[in-house]
Amino acid sequence: MLAIAKRKNVQGNEACALGAIAAGCRFFAGYPITPSSEVAEGMARELFAVGGVFVQMEDEIASMGAIVGASMGGKKSMTATSGPGFSLKQENLGYAAMTETPCVVVNVMRGGPSTGMPTRPGQGDIMQARWGTHGDHPIIVLSPASVGEIYSETVRAFNLSEALRVPVVLLYDETIGHLMETIDLTPPPPETIVERKWAKGDKDGFLPYAETDDLVPEMARPGDGYRVHTTGLTHDERGFPTQVPEKASRAVERLLEKLDHHAELIESYEEIDCGDADVVITAIGITARAARRAIKNLRAKGIKAGVFRPITLWPFPEAAFSKAVEGAKSVLVAEMNAGQLATEIERICGGEPGVVRLNRIGGEVITPAQIEKSVEEVLK
Amino acid sequence: MNIEPHVSAEQFDVREYMRLDLFPHFLCPGCGHGMALRAMMWALYENEISMDKLAVVSGIGCSGRLGAYIDSNTFHTTHGRPLAFATGLALARPDLHVVVITGDGDCLAIGGNHLIHACRRNLNMTCLMLNNEVYGMTGGQVSPTTSTDRYTTTTPYGNYEPVFDSCKLAEAAGAGFVGREVTMQVPTLKDLIRQAFDYNGFSFVEIISDCTEIFGRKNQLGESAEMILSQKAATRPDSYGTKVDEPFRPNPLKTGVLVRSERPEYRAVNYQGKKSK
Secondary structure, three states: OHHHHOEEEEEHHHHHHHHHHHHOOOEEEEOOOOOOHHHHHHHHHHHHHOOOEEEEOOOHHHHHHHHHHHHHOOOOEEEEEOHHHHHHHHHHHHHHHHHOOOEEEEEEEEEOOOOOEEEEEOOOOHHHHHHOOOOOOOOEEEOOOOHHHHHHHHHHHHHHHHHHOOEEEEEEEHHHHHOEEEEEOOOOOHHHOOOOOEOOOOOOOOOOOOOOOOOOOOEOOOOOOOOOEEEOOOEOOOOOEOOOHHHHHHHHHHHHHHHHHOHHHHOOEEEEOOOOOOEEEEOOHHHHHHHHHHHHHHHHOOOOEEEEEEOEEEOOOHHHHHHHOOOOOEEEEEEOOOOOHHHHHHHHHOOOOEEEEEEOOOOOOOOHHHHHHHHHHHHO | OOOOOOOOOOOOOHHHHEOHHHOOOOOOOOOOHHHHHHHHHHHHHHOOOOOOOEEEEEOOOOHHHHHHHEOOEEEEOOOOOHHHHHHHHHHHOOOOEEEEEEEHHHHHHHOHHHHHHHHHHOOOEEEEEEEOOEEOOOOOEEOOOOOOOOOEOOEOOOOOOOOOOHHHHHHHHOOOEEEEEEOOOHHHHHHHHHHHHHOOOEEEEEEEOOOHHHHHHHOOOOOHHHHHHHHHHOEEHHHOOOOOOOOOOOOOEEOEEEEEOOOOOHHHOOOOOOOOO
C-alpha cells in the first residue's frame, strides 16, 4: 500500500523540488523565470512544511548570493533558473566554487541566445554550465533525462555538493522540465543522505582550507567558535588573501584536483547497446530519449546502433565514453544547439572514430526519425 | 535604548576584537575607515555581542576589506552583493548577529537593488555604509555620492551628476532604522551604531568617511584632519530625530538617528496555521 501511495504523476520541475526536500534542502532563493518557475513554486509550498525558508529575491544575482549565504550558515540550499538568469548567476557561482560553499543551481534550458525562446526547449547551455564563470574552477553538472531521474539526480546533486564542497548544476531542457511522468517518490534511505563535514576539532590554529588526504577541507560553521574568514580572493590555508605565487597556484590546483580525486564518486552515465554498435549516439536530456527510441527502430532494421548518455555531464565521463565507442565506425552527437557537446566528443575521439553532428536550434526537439536518418546517412 | 556615552572608553581595548596577525593593515594614511571600524567594534563591546555569534558580511572595495581584520565570522563576498549574501545567512541563521559593511559604490551603484529590497524586507541586520565619495580601491573613479564638481579619474572635468542621498533612499524603501554620522567623533558614531545593532529590523547607517590619499589629494581637500573637520562642519547634529527633507544631500548634512519606526521585522509575521493556495 505504502509503495503505491508513493507513486505519483508529477511534472519534472515539481520532481526537482520534491527531490531537493528529500535531500535535506532547507533554503531556497529564486526569481521567476520561464521555464523553471515551477521549481520555485514547489519549494515555496514544500519548504514551509519542513521548517525551511523560501525567499523570492529581487533578482537572479541576489538569489544566487542568498543561497551561498544560507549555505555558509549551514543550510543545504538551492536556486533554479533558466538561460538569462543562469548568465546573471555566474559571478556568485564562481564565488561558491572558490570558497567551496556547497549549493545546487538548477538550469532549465530554453532556446537561446539572449532572451531567445522562453517557452521552447533548448540545450544551448552545455558549455556555459561548464565555463560560465570566469577563471579555472571546479563544477559538477548533472543532466537527467526523465522526471524520475530529475528526482534522483537532485538528491545526488546535494549529496555530491555536500561531500565535495563544490557547486552542482542540475541541467535539463524545458521538455523534461515540463514533462509529466509517474514516478516513485519513496524518499532515499536516510543513511544515503550526505551531510557536510563540519569542523569539530581544535579551534586554535584551525586551517579552513587545509590540505587533507581527500582534498575536501572541513567547513567551519559560524557560531561554533572558529571565527573563519571567507573570501573569493585567492586565499591560503588560513583563508586569508595571498599573492604568494606558490600558495596562489596551489589554492586553485587543489580545487581542480578535488574533482579528479573523486572522479569515481562523481561519474555517472547510461550505455545502451554500445558493445557491437557501428554507430554510437551521444545525447543528453530529451534528445537522449529520442536516441533510445531511434536505436530500437534501427536495430529492427538490422542497423547496429547504441546510445551513450552522460548523466554526469561535467566532468565528462571520458574513460567510459572511450570504452563505449571502441570498435564503432562513427559517433553521432545529437543536441539541441549548434554543436557544443560535439566539440568535447571530437576532442576525446581525436578523429577515431569519426564524429558526426546532428543539431537543431529552432525550439523543436530532435525526433527519433531525424536521428535514424542521420545514422543511416553515416553508414552509407 | 539609553545610551551612556564614553563610559567604556578606558575599558575597551580594540585589539581584543581584531586579527592582529594581519597587521600592518592595508588602509592608506588618513583613511577614515579605521575610525569607522573602531566605532563598530566599540559598539560590539558595549552591546556585549559575542564575536562567535557575529557574522560580518562585506562586499568589494576598501570597505569590503575591513572584515578580514575583525576576529569573528567574516565573509568577504562579491561586488555589490553583501546584502544578498547576508539575507541568506540571516534567514538561515537567526541566532547570528549579522552586520554588513559596504561602501558607497558597492551599496548604491552595483548593489543598489539589494539595498532597496533589504530596506523593504526589514530583515534583522545592520548595514554600515562607508561613504568616502569615491571608488578608492580601483584608483579613484566617480561614485554615486561624489559631490558635484569634484574631480575623479573618470570625471576629469568635474562631476556633473547629481548626488545620491542614501539615507533618504533607505527611508523611502522602508528601512526601519536610518542614521548618519561622520567619523570625526568616534564615540558619537559608536553610540549611533549601538542603536542600529539594537534595532530589531533592518538598520542602515551611512558613515561619512574620508579618502585622503586619492579623493582628497585630487581635489586639494587637505590632509585627513582638514577633511574630517570640513565634514564635521558640514553636518547639523541638532537634527536628531528629524527627517531629511531635501531631494539630494542637504548642506548642512543631517546626522544622528534620522528614522526609527516600529515596522514589524521580516520574521515577525507568522504564517503558521495558514493554508496555502
